Amino acid sequence: MNKLNLDQEKIVYGRQLAGNIARGVQQHIDAHTTVSVERAALRLLGVDGVDSAGVPLANVVIDVLNQAGLLGRGALYWVVNAVLQLSLTPQQVAQGVADGAIAIARLPVAPEQEIADMAGNLAEAALSRIRYRRREREQLIAELGKGSEPMIYVIVATGNVYEDAVQAQAAARQGADIIAVIRTTGQSLLDYVPYGPTTTGFGGTYATQANFRILREALDEVGQEIGRYIYLTNYCSGLCMPEIAAMGAVERLDVMLNDSMYGVIFRDINMKRTFVDQYFSRLINGYAGIIINTGEDNYLTTADAVESAHTVLASELINEQFAFLCGMKPDQLGLGHAFEIDPQVPNGFLYELAQAQLVREVFPDCPIKYMPPTKYMTGNIFRGHVQDTLFNVCSVMSGQSIHLLGMLTEAIHTPLIQDRFLSIQAAKYVFNNMRDLAGEISFRPDGFIRGRAVQVLDEAVALLERIDEVGLMQALANGWFAEIKRAPDGGKGLGGVIRREAGYLNPFIPLMLQGGESR
Amino acid sequence: MNKLNLDQEKIVYGRQLAGNIARGVQQHIDAHTTVSVERAALRLLGVDGVDSAGVPLANVVIDVLNQAGLLGRGALYWVVNAVLQLSLTPQQVAQGVADGAIAIARLPVAPEQEIADMAGNLAEAALSRIRYRRREREQLIAELGKGSEPMIYVIVATGNVYEDAVQAQAAARQGADIIAVIRTTGQSLLDYVPYGPTTTGFGGTYATQANFRILREALDEVGQEIGRYIYLTNYCSGLCMPEIAAMGAVERLDVMLNDSMYGVIFRDINMKRTFVDQYFSRLINGYAGIIINTGEDNYLTTADAVESAHTVLASELINEQFAFLCGMKPDQLGLGHAFEIDPQVPNGFLYELAQAQLVREVFPDCPIKYMPPTKYMTGNIFRGHVQDTLFNVCSVMSGQSIHLLGMLTEAIHTPLIQDRFLSIQAAKYVFNNMRDLAGEISFRPDGFIRGRAVQVLDEAVALLERIDEVGLMQALANGWFAEIKRAPDGGKGLGGVIRREAGYLNPFIPLMLQGGESR
Amino acid sequence: MNVDLTKILPYGDTLGDGIVQLSFTLPVALSGAAKEAARQLAAGMGLEEAAVVHAEAISDRFSFYVVYAKCRQGVDLTRVVVSEANTTVLAKAEVDEFIRQRLGRKLNVLGACIESDAHTVGIDAIMNMKGFNGHKGLESYHEINAINMGAQVACEELIRKAYEHQADAILISQVVTQKNIHVTNLTKLADMLEAEGLRDKVLLVVGGPRISHELAKELGYDAGFGPNTYAEHVASFLVQELKEKLAEQNGGPLN
Amino acid sequence: MNVDLTKILPYGDTLGDGIVQLSFTLPVALSGAAKEAARQLAAGMGLEEAAVVHAEAISDRFSFYVVYAKCRQGVDLTRVVVSEANTTVLAKAEVDEFIRQRLGRKLNVLGACIESDAHTVGIDAIMNMKGFNGHKGLESYHEINAINMGAQVACEELIRKAYEHQADAILISQVVTQKNIHVTNLTKLADMLEAEGLRDKVLLVVGGPRISHELAKELGYDAGFGPNTYAEHVASFLVQELKEKLAEQNGGPLN
């Protein structure tokens, strides 16, 4: 695995800088909560369903508390108090609030310790459910096995959960190892999570708990049939990151798109909001044994892949540190990486290979999320299939582990069943045909590939130095990632950020920091 | 170029064996002529056209001489005698023979030396025409340049020479460097060369002198337009190899499919015939500065590419020695090589790469004819395009020079214009994208690739030892190449082999052995 | 090769052969009957000599086909009418000159990806300084005041901004087209502008990889631009339309 | 997913969407009009919402198109009749047993690639000992006398051999199909056998990658076999036909 002979001290130094940067933001995180974090905590306690107007009960309760200015103590403080006062379940409390039967803010308040104890018990019970699902995954994998690396990751995106299930099963039968159910355009900006099975998405299907369940069942079924555990992926980003993490943990998703900054940069979500949300969502993902996928690949859709390669590496190091602060382990970090160099660039493949090898060596224990060409794909599906083939070649040559399949129709539509079929077939052919190529070749010590890798590492560390100086929020304001500028107080969702008060109650945080591994 | 660290002495030893083997056959060659050799000699003297029944005049004359049992002295002896006796040109003599006006066998015979002198003069004049075309090619290349390596070689095969010309020009404009006009099925077994422009081939177009000229003009025209000399290829094999060589030399073809054994193995042409024919045809091709393509790639359509890899190398070494005996230079030898491993074979690419690198190192000065997958192509054109892509990758990774493009529709039809377009586009993308990859990588000294190359070399040398023992004709009879057995006296065309008599006259042979380079 | 322009047919390797390639999936298991059904589907398209050259199981419920066939019904190219926004592409200087001369003030151009669409690369390519493929964007035009609102802009917000900046032109980008979401979004905006009485006061232009001028017109837009559009195309269209508008206002052609 | 078998439509990502992919070349330069012509060509096939998703110049005289469109005319799968040579595939032992029992002598089977065709891999796969993909060839059948004449066998020569060996069955391979050369060759052979009065005395079978049973029947052959045929398919067909023949000769079914 050590082909580039990188300066290990430089890597250590880069990590230190990234650690400083993340800890700088962590102060803000530790001082705040958000409506979505609080809704997620309720969901973890089992609050589910919608009111008569279709508003999720979690939203109803949090809106009531927020309007009353009570969220600074944490929603659990109030809800658990109601549980104690009324001898109801959290779900019954939420229902009561929605019905107008319970005036949650005006109930008598139990002694602090009593509330905390009860909250702790409820949280522990909730977490034991998540640990159960985690062990279930581990057992199924032990029993059935899973795909061999590079694991083949495909998307389904029909917009209809039932059609998605059909396609997901077909894909697994063809050889896919990981199925991502793409989310409808626009959901990330909704400040609530839609409810129930859905059939009307655009470019993807709504992420709802019912949809997660339907797809989990479909994949468990096909996994048994073909004797391979199939991973299920969804999107844990946008204004509801923490809630989606909660839903995913309970429904045994295996992979979540979950970045510390993607929503800020690509969805214009307020950064103060996202930083707090990403923390709680990653605590959950980490605890549930879910692999997260970060979003650096997206930077290269707006910035140039050759010029901005170092921004990807710098961001990966920051994302890693944020994840470590949530107790995540390296093997849960699918860091975003992409094959986005203009196909006209002479020796473009050498640049790609250098970058792919570089991330493998800087993050030897992380399953890089290795992303295909998208930006330079065109309506010429035949040429596109060739671009995807070189991507497949680069993956196997650099020993990647999570391999998102490119689709020949990338520039046209979300994948048709035959697009996915052809792409899986192509990838399997390449992987089998070149299986041990990586072990056969080495790179010229004074060659282009090594030189390029060293250059990108140097530039990334230099960028981290600059970010460390100004702080991450200012770096985002400067447009240092993806060439997109975001103001610290701009974007959507800032209203949902609440300063924690003394006595803020959220037992999930300390409990989850202990880790969800089998004890 | 030296990545495999091969045992150079073993290679030298293999060449010695191949030399012995070729010289063994050369005794037979030097003792015989064939109807086609004699017709070719006439054609070189300018005999052209057909009689009223459409039979080529060269055939008419040779048939007359052969029926009279006179060919043992060489056709030129009789025709030049007629030239002297009647003060006619060779063409006029032939015409007279066809008309019945000249009884060539019954003319008075001039003194031997006089005939030989006149024949020598006529031959020298004919060869000066060929040298002129050769210099013309050299000048055009000096002026316009030619494609960079790997040179992109595509076929046109509409069956209609005018349509071929349109497609050939379109291909050159897209980036093809070499255009091969595939020959109609069945022509190789005709014991005459059809005449005039033709529009009715099946799976290819008749090789005729007029067709050669039409295509040469079309390619010269487009070459001027795009500023790149475009090579023209045709098929110099079958029962009329020598004649086609003569036609190609005069019409300035640049590349000829021209193997010492292909006709024997794949067309069931008698081996005694083919060995003599290939000699004279290669003398011409060598003299005209034409690159020949040998046919070892075909072996892997009937035999298995993994098991029989060494037969390809052994045959290449033999083909090389036969070519040297005709005065050809290494840079004229496009030795046949193919990417024909079953795509299901794990690490198939490593086998292919080992073989591709092996031939580059055993024949460092030869422009290997690097052939795409054909046998394992299917009607799945998308998968086929991927197979071709790995082939393109292997080519650029092993530094090939003449690169026959694979077509995604290989298993379906001769190429449509869009097939060729897509394939050229794909190859150019891969070559540009991976341009300097070969220089960046080296192979593990104790790895699979090197081990496989050494094994193939060892097996090839062992096979050459066995062939050296039994002789090449017996080896063919044993089915040691392509798993096809051919008896020394079986197959088509044996009747056209004639033992040379004392005084056999063919001034072309000694003259051409002097070489056609600019003096 | 003499091509009959009144009856253009696909070309495989011989003029007039009509060869086309098709591929599709059938929602049934692979079988002899399914393969024959695939052939009949192609035949049902009026294609002749349809040959199913490949048939493969995708799963036990789907099968994939590759077909080659011959199309006999040509198209009369001499009668094809292409609907394109405008023909003369002006140089940047000409555009600026025109605005300076005739309008006497900067042209206010507002751009956005509306509603759920967050694909800004296209509108950025048209509007931002940097432009695309070496073609500078509208921001680089001296006489254009280009305001790019970016991604996922609600129609309401866009209209507010249009009032605020007295927009002369509104440029919309729509990239996501699944289930015709772009049609829904574009119709919504057109209706809202109409309702606000703004529609006649602005030039309304839409672009995106699946947008054609024809579609734009159908949806009530002044122009539509597809792939490979650059700022100069849009700018040229805007000033040429403006010219006509000004001419109408003055009751006759201006120059 | 409830598929209506009486109206099977192509499936893209939603049941009934009818999506098909097409590609073809037009023998004209790329232009807006040519692109529109490409769309109209697809529309002329009865396809709806035809979108030309890619248009590219091949040269100044040719242009290439990729189209996606929706097919609305389905096929009634329940009414599709497949023409296939025979259905029951017998084991080698059964075949041998039958010949031994009913014929009482070896079955003489002659095979060849006729006329200009030199592609022997297919006929070898059927006839030679080694077979194909692990399926042994006819040579390996104890009760079959398999004579493989190889490549480019003239019809005259084949007929001579048929007399010589008293062939019960003749197997022909035809791989090259350009300009329908296979039809020409196959017709020639059938006519010659007819003229010789041999046609009724032999079972005449043809195979190749583009051969269907339907085409074979049309050309007067007893059966046709396409891709993925193995020796057992042919052998089974031969003995089953033989059974019927013998039955006819004896005026009734034999067992």
Ligand code: B12
């Ligand atoms: C980059 C990209 C993204 C980036 C966008 C980043 C950004 N800030 O723009 C990210 C990663 C965020 C993204 C996300 C998604 N994407 Co996206 N994305 C792409 C991608 C790879 C390239 C698009 C692009 O930038 N093209 C380059 C620009 C320059 O081209 P263009 O937009 O066509 O613009 C040109 C012309 O069309 C025209 N033009 C465009 N707009 C305008 C406007 C005017 C006024 C004028 C005059 C001209 C004009 O001029 C431009 C220059 O010539 C395409 C696939 C592809 N290769 O096309 C998918 C693609 C567009 N995305 C797709 C989808 C589905 C999504 C998601 C919905 C997926 C999901 N559920 O998560 C999300 C959600 C986004 C959302 N809410 O809209 C689909 C759309 C399918 C469809 N036909 O409906 C595509 C085709 C991929 C696919 N095959 O699935 N995406």
Ligand code: B12
């Ligand atoms: C190998 C090969 C060759 C070899 C043949 C060696 C040999 N001894 O057979 C060589 C290199 C010599 C060759 C030459 C040519 N070839 Co070639 N060749 C091929 C290739 C790559 C593979 C064919 C093959 O072996 N398939 C494997 C066998 C097992 O499959 P099969 O034949 O389909 O057989 C199966 C079934 O069809 C069936 N079957 C076949 N025959 C029979 C008979 C009976 C009785 C039964 C029951 C079943 C049966 O059972 C078999 C097993 O399942 C194909 C492309 C491809 N990938 O298909 C081109 C191809 C067939 N060749 C082609 C051409 C044009 C030629 C040439 C004419 C080119 C030229 N002008 O030089 C020459 C001339 C040959 C000639 N005179 O016929 C074209 C035909 C185009 C067309 N549709 O008309 C093809 C498709 C390539 C292309 N795209 O251009 N070729």
Ligand SMILES: Cc1ncc(COP(=O)(O)O)c(C=O)c1O
């Ligand atoms: C980290 C991450 N989150 C989310 C998404 C999806 O976008 P959305 O938030 O609109 O669902 C992406 C893009 O593919 C991503 O990379």
Ligand SMILES: Cc1ncc(COP(=O)(O)O)c(C=O)c1O
């Ligand atoms: C050396 C050689 N000669 C000739 C041919 C073509 O065959 P034919 O002799 O039938 O033209 C080939 C096959 O492609 C070949 O490799």
